[in-house]
Amino acid sequence: MSTPKRVFNFNPxxxxxPLEVLETxxxxxxxxxxxxxxxxxxxxxxxxxxxxIQTAEADLRELLGIPxxxxxxxxxxxxxxxxxxxxxxxxxxxxxxxxxxTGSWSRTAFxxxxxxxxxxxxxxxxxxxxxxxxxxxxxxPNAAYLHFTSNETIHGVEFFTEPTPPAxxxxxxxxxxxxxxxxxxxxRYALMYAGAQKNAGPAGVVVVxxxxxxxxxxxxxxxxxxxxxxxxxxxxxxxxxxxxxxYIVGLVLQWAKKLGGLAEVEKVxxxxxxxxxxxxxxSGGFYRGHAVxxxxxxxxxxxxxxxxELEEAFAREAKSNALIGLKGHxxxxxxxxSLYNAMTAAGAxxxxxxxxxxxxxxx
Amino acid sequence: MSTPKRVFNFNPxxxxxPLEVLETxxxxxxxxxxxxxxxxxxxxxxxxxxxxIQTAEADLRELLGIPxxxxxxxxxxxxxxxxxxxxxxxxxxxxxxxxxxTGSWSRTAFxxxxxxxxxxxxxxxxxxxxxxxxxxxxxxPNAAYLHFTSNETIHGVEFFTEPTPPAxxxxxxxxxxxxxxxxxxxxRYALMYAGAQKNAGPAGVVVVxxxxxxxxxxxxxxxxxxxxxxxxxxxxxxxxxxxxxxYIVGLVLQWAKKLGGLAEVEKVxxxxxxxxxxxxxxSGGFYRGHAVxxxxxxxxxxxxxxxxELEEAFAREAKSNALIGLKGHxxxxxxxxSLYNAMTAAGAxxxxxxxxxxxxxxx
Numbered sequence: 001m002s003t004p005k006r007v008f009n010f011n012p013x014x015x016x017x018p019l020e021v022l023e024t025x026x027x028x029x030x031x032x033x034x035x036x037x038x039x040x041x042x043x044x045x046x047x048x049x050x051x052x053i054q055t056a057e058a059d060l061r062e063l064l065g066i067p068x069x070x071x072x073x074x075x076x077x078x079x080x081x082x083x084x085x086x087x088x089x090x091x092x093x094x095x096x097x098x099x100x101x102t103g104s105w106s107r108t109a110f111x112x113x114x115x116x117x118x119x120x121x122x123x124x125x126x127x128x129x130x131x132x133x134x135x136x137x138x139x140x141p142n143a144a145y146l147h148f149t150s151n152e153t154i155h156g157v158e159f160f161t162e163p164t165p166p167a168x169x170x171x172x173x174x175x176x177x178x179x180x181x182x183x184x185x186x187x188r189y190a191l192m193y194a195g196a197q198k199n200a201g202p203a204g205v206v207v208v209x210x211x212x213x214x215x216x217x218x219x220x221x222x223x224x225x226x227x228x229x230x231x232x233x234x235x236x237x238x239x240x241x242x243x244x245x246x247y248i249v250g251l252v253l254q255w256a257k258k259l260g261g262l263a264e265v266e267k268v269x270x271x272x273x274x275x276x277x278x279x280x281x282x283s284g285g286f287y288r289g290h291a292v293x294x295x296x297x298x299x300x301x302x303x304x305x306x307x308x309e310l311e312e313a314f315a316r317e318a319k320s321n322a323l324i325g326l327k328g329h330x331x332x333x334x335x336x337x338s339l340y341n342a343m344t345a346a347g348a349x350x351x352x353x354x355x356x357x358x359x360x361x362x363x
Numbered sequence: 364m365s366t367p368k369r370v371f372n373f374n375p376x377x378x379x380x381p382l383e384v385l386e387t388x389x390x391x392x393x394x395x396x397x398x399x400x401x402x403x404x405x406x407x408x409x410x411x412x413x414x415x416i417q418t419a420e421a422d423l424r425e426l427l428g429i430p431x432x433x434x435x436x437x438x439x440x441x442x443x444x445x446x447x448x449x450x451x452x453x454x455x456x457x458x459x460x461x462x463x464x465t466g467s468w469s470r471t472a473f474x475x476x477x478x479x480x481x482x483x484x485x486x487x488x489x490x491x492x493x494x495x496x497x498x499x500x501x502x503x504p505n506a507a508y509l510h511f512t513s514n515e516t517i518h519g520v521e522f523f524t525e526p527t528p529p530a531x532x533x534x535x536x537x538x539x540x541x542x543x544x545x546x547x548x549x550x551r552y553a554l555m556y557a558g559a560q561k562n563a564g565p566a567g568v569v570v571v572x573x574x575x576x577x578x579x580x581x582x583x584x585x586x587x588x589x590x591x592x593x594x595x596x597x598x599x600x601x602x603x604x605x606x607x608x609x610y611i612v613g614l615v616l617q618w619a620k621k622l623g624g625l626a627e628v629e630k631v632x633x634x635x636x637x638x639x640x641x642x643x644x645x646s647g648g649f650y651r652g653h654a655v656x657x658x659x660x661x662x663x664x665x666x667x668x669x670x671x672e673l674e675e676a677f678a679r680e681a682k683s684n685a686l687i688g689l690k691g692h693x694x695x696x697x698x699x700x701s702l703y704n705a706m707t708a709a710g711a712x713x714x715x716x717x718x719x720x721x722x723x724x725x726x
Contacts, residue, residue, distance in 0.1 A: 007399045011406050014606060019393075022401050026392040030385050036370045036685070038385050040565040040611070043374050043688060076439035076567065077588050080602040084586030115584040197603055202403040204439065204567045204605030221478040223447030225440050239443040240560055242567030243377060244607060248403070322399070325406060 008347035011325030013198040016342040021251040039247045044240050056250035066186050071232040073208040074246045079176045082193040083112035089218045089228045091117050095144035098122040103130040103152025130155035132292045141166040151178035151299050154329040156290050158297035162188050178299050182266035190214050199341045201249035204242045272339045272348035273298035279352045286363045304334040371710035374688030376561040379705040384614040402610045407603050419613035429549050434595040436571040437609045442539045445556040446475035452581045452591045454480050458507035461485040466493040466515025493518035496658045504529040514541035514662050517692040519653050521660035525551050541662050545629035553577050562704045564612035567605045635702045635711035636661035642715045649722045667697040
């Protein structure tokens with residue numbers, strides 16, 4: 001096969017995958033490791049698939065530095081199902097849970113948890129149009145847990161330092177859109193979850209990392225597919241797992257290891273984001289970033305242009321220049337550049353070049 | 364690429380996929396329909412993915428003859444999550460649900476429903492080692508619904524005629540392992556669900572087909588990912604769907620249409636099953652089928668040999684003859700041949716040839 005053309009894919013998720021991951025998947029799609037079967041056709045209880053899932057877990061443990069007293073699960077239903085599973089499993093009977101609301105996704109997590117029991121907003125920046133992180137937190141010392149969203153995909157605000165919960169309150173994080181984008185100290189978290197379809201793989205699998213003591217909270221008689229304790233005990237193999245999605249996650253993790261691990265990944269991510277923010281800041285107000293500078297995400301950069309017509313023209317002309325997926329989320333409008341791990345520095349440079357040309361023509 | 368070697372894959376699920384489906388997926392893995400992106404990299408809200416999911420739904424409607432007053436959903440969590448979602452959505456407050464227990468899977472569905480509310484066994488063939496269908500049903504005329512499992516993957520018993528519920532009681536079916544294996548009258552069912560990884564695609568997506576009036580039963584304040592009404596209203600796009608798995612399901616449905624539809628698919632399936640049952644019946648007791656003849660599944664054929672040693676040798680030697688996945692389920696033992704849609708008649712013939720040779724050597 002000839003080298004494929006590749007667009008620069010700024011989609012917010014599902015998003016770009018590393019080219020070599022796709023090439024490996026393509027090469028072995030009909031014959032996985034000499035089985036003469038596709039990885040989609042082998043048993044999830046075969047030694048070949050065991051190697052896939054165990055290697056993925058081991059690589060993730062190595063990349064993130066996951067301590068031995070945490071379980072790793074590869075589940076289905078996306079972060080959206082975790083919005084329900086977290087309170088179902090972790091909010092002890094009669095207790096309340098605290099949520100930090102900093103954007104569309106944490107607001108949804110908060111709403112879902114509220115359906116199921118007592119929930120408090122420890123902070124809510126909606127009045128500030130989700131442009132910033134909260135100046136202070138109103139924390140419940142008896143909360144069952146404190147939930148936050150490390151990066152808001154739609155509003156482009158990111159926590160680079162975890163909020164500190166009161167002593168004894170477990171910290172729970174939706175890390176969907178900055179998972180494995182930089183090193184973190186896993187021991188500061190009690191539980192984290194991340195839909196894979198931004199940095200870690202395709203849609204169809206969500207990674208959950210939970211400290212062992214949290215699993216003891218799972219109440220009796222939860223349906224098994226919603227029961228962290230049972231799912232962790234089965235090694236994500238209670239029922240047939242989303243095998244192909246897990247396989248692709250495994251390839252992405254191997255690729256990240258080859259890049260030199262998360263410290264190297266973060267360097268590239270910071271460099272890409274700096275390029276785009278610099279272009280915004282040096283545009284004399286033609287481009288206006290949504291987030292305040294202190295809260296700027298290095299993953300998702302939503303920004304506005306002087307008019308909606310210009311925003312539409314920007315997205316359209318960018319697409320015809322092979323810069324794909326730049327239209328902002330329908331709830332916010334404008335433009336959004338998502339710069340996940342698989343976006344190359346060359347892609348960010350191309351975007352900046354296009355931004356400058358577009359401004360010259362239309363500014 | 365040269366024509367690949369292919370084994371005969373008798374796995375119970377994940378299972379064989381049609382070769383041409385895999386070849387199409389491979390050919391367009393890096394460039395889906397001229398997007399210069401993988402189908403895993405495109406937005407689930409793009410016109411390209413809309414075409415994927417809408418075409419899959421239209422083809423499924425055509426193949427199964429799904430009436431207009433039914434919704435089709437492509438969800439996550441497998442049939443195992445449906446075991447919980449069915450009672451959560453359909454068992455009206457205070458009501459009881461009836462379950463027909465004919466094997467391992469319907470027993471599990473029954474157990475999960477029992478965790479969440481009142482459940483009755485309308486029949487249970489466990490004392491008969493799940494070898495047969497129930498001789499009679501003890502039906503609750505006020506049941507919220509009647510649930511059955513049309514084909515028991517592990518025990519190899521299959522309903523070819525649906526049980527008849529009392530007037531007004533909706534019929535609910537786990538159709539995971541005989542879905543799209545033969546024509547059915549969808550209008551006899553109120554809701555059916557099927558994990559794709561047997562006849563319809565890879566693991567990671569479950570198809571749910573629900574009559575509109577059933578969706579009105581969904582209680583308020585269910586988590587949205589467990590809420591049929593909300594999921595149906597969103598066209599399976601409430602959150603990021605398992606896009607690649609849905610894409611493969613779409614290719615499988617196109618393949619089934621090209622074969623001539625489900626009447627043709629059933630002919631091949633019946634021919635394959637007849638070959639294997641004939642080999643069992645003509646073996647003079649060397650091979651003993653698990654199910655009684657009246658209940659024999661045309662999808663999964665579990666059978667025993669005179670000793671466990673011979674069973675192990677059978678599975679091992681079969682594998683070295685490129686007949687894969689014949690070991691029985693760990694809960695039942697013995698041998699199981701799964702003959703899903705993608706298994707060719709040639710595969711069934713090879714298996715029968717091997718059975719005869721093995722018996723000659725060891726009988």
